[in-house]
Amino acid sequence: MLELKNIACLRDERLLFCRLSCSIQPGEVVQISGPNGAGKTSLLQLLTGLSTPSEGQILWQGKSLHRMRDDWHRQLLWLGHQVGVKGGLTAEENLRFYHPQASLETRWQALEQVGLVGFEDVAVAQLSAGQQRRVALARLWLSRAMFWILDEPFTALDVAGVQKLTTRLEQHVVHGGAVILTTHQPLRPLCVPLRTITLNEYEAAVA
Numbered sequence: 570m571l572e573l574k575n576i577a578c579l580r581d582e583r584l585l586f587c588r589l590s591c592s593i594q595p596g597e598v599v600q601i602s603g604p605n606g607a608g609k610t611s612l613l614q615l616l617t618g619l620s621t622p623s624e625g626q627i628l629w630q631g632k633s634l635h636r637m638r639d640d641w642h643r644q645l646l647w648l649g650h651q652v653g654v655k656g657g658l659t660a661e662e663n664l665r666f667y668h669p670q671a672s673l674e675t676r677w678q679a680l681e682q683v684g685l686v687g688f689e690d691v692a693v694a695q696l697s698a699g700q701q702r703r704v705a706l707a708r709l710w711l712s713r714a715m716f717w718i719l720d721e722p723f724t725a726l727d728v729a730g731v732q733k734l735t736t737r738l739e740q741h742v743v744h745g746g747a748v749i750l751t752t753h754q755p756l757r758p759l760c761v762p763l764r765t766i767t768l769n770e771y772e773a774a775v776a
Contacts, residue, residue, distance in 0.1 A: 570594050571616065571634075571716065571747075576625030578611050585611055587624065589773035591766065595715055598738060598748045598761060603768035609751045610650065612768065613718050616749060617647045646714040648722060652705040656694030660685055660704045663693060668711040679710035682737070684730060699725035709737055717741060719750040735759070 570592055577587035585608030593599050601609045614620045615627060618638050627634040629641045654663045664676040671679075680689055683703040693701055702725050709717065717738075723731050735757060738748050742761040756763065767774045 570630065572626075572628040572631075573616075574626045574628065576615065576622040576627060578608050578615065579623040580608070580611060586768040586773045589625070589766070589768075589775075591764075591775045593716075593747060593749060595745050595747045596742060596762065598742055598750070598756075598759060598763045600756065600763065600765045601749065601751045601768065602765055607768040609768060610720055612766075613647075613649070613720050613749065613751065617645065617718055618642070644715045646708065646712045646717045648705055648708070648718070649720045652701050654693050654701055654704050657692065659690050659692055660696070660707075661689045663704055664707060664711060667708055671711045675711065676707075679707040680704070682710050682733065683707045703730075706734065709734070709741070715746050717746065717748045717750075719748065721751055721753065723752050723754045732757075 571594075572592045573589055576589045578585045585606075586603075589612075601612055603609055611620070615622055618634055618641060621635065629637040634641055655666065658666060660680055661673070661676050664671065664679060665673075668676070677689055680686065683706050685700065685703055685707070688696065688700065693704055696704070706722060722734060726734060731754065738750075739759055739761050742748060765776045767776070
């Protein structure tokens with residue numbers, strides 16, 4: 570279980586949010602919402618362990634996330650604004666780099682899920698920005714991590730792509746995973762539990 574205890578976040582001496590407390594467990598989707606500049610991406614970075622809160626604590630399995638970082642990262646898949654793919658490798662080679670346990674057939678199937686049939690052996694540097702993002706999203710069909718933290722995963726996807734990715738997120742939760750995400754697009758009604766954390770400068774509301 571991931572626990573947030575009265576955390577606050579400052580950026581450039583500006584308070585983004587404060588007094589945020591909640592727990593996040595496998596079996597649910599948690600959407601982070603709020604206006605632009607409210608600190609949504611900053612909160613995701615806190616949860617990944619890339620930064621630390623200005624106040625409060627983040628706990629993993631009842632212990633400080635800082636002390637448990639290696640164990641936490643083994644349970645974590647993080648896809649941020651930067652796609653995190655290697656331009657000198659092909660789409661398939663990128664998936665092999667991150668998921669060497671997956672078979673070639675499984676990697677190709679993952680690329681098919683994100684609409685990249687025919688681009689498996691193309692260098693990522695030659696793909697469009699949207700296609701590069703879809704290479705990163707293909708990891709969601711290969712990852713064994715329990716917690717997925719996703720920053721605007723629906724960016725650059727068409728309606729069918731959004732539907733397919735939403736279904737994949739539901740499947741992950743049904744099988745005991747957790748998803749924490751930001752999105753400017755409204756989520757369709759889900760078949761799994763959904764909670765929302767709304768950020769503002771004075772307090773963070775959990776619903």
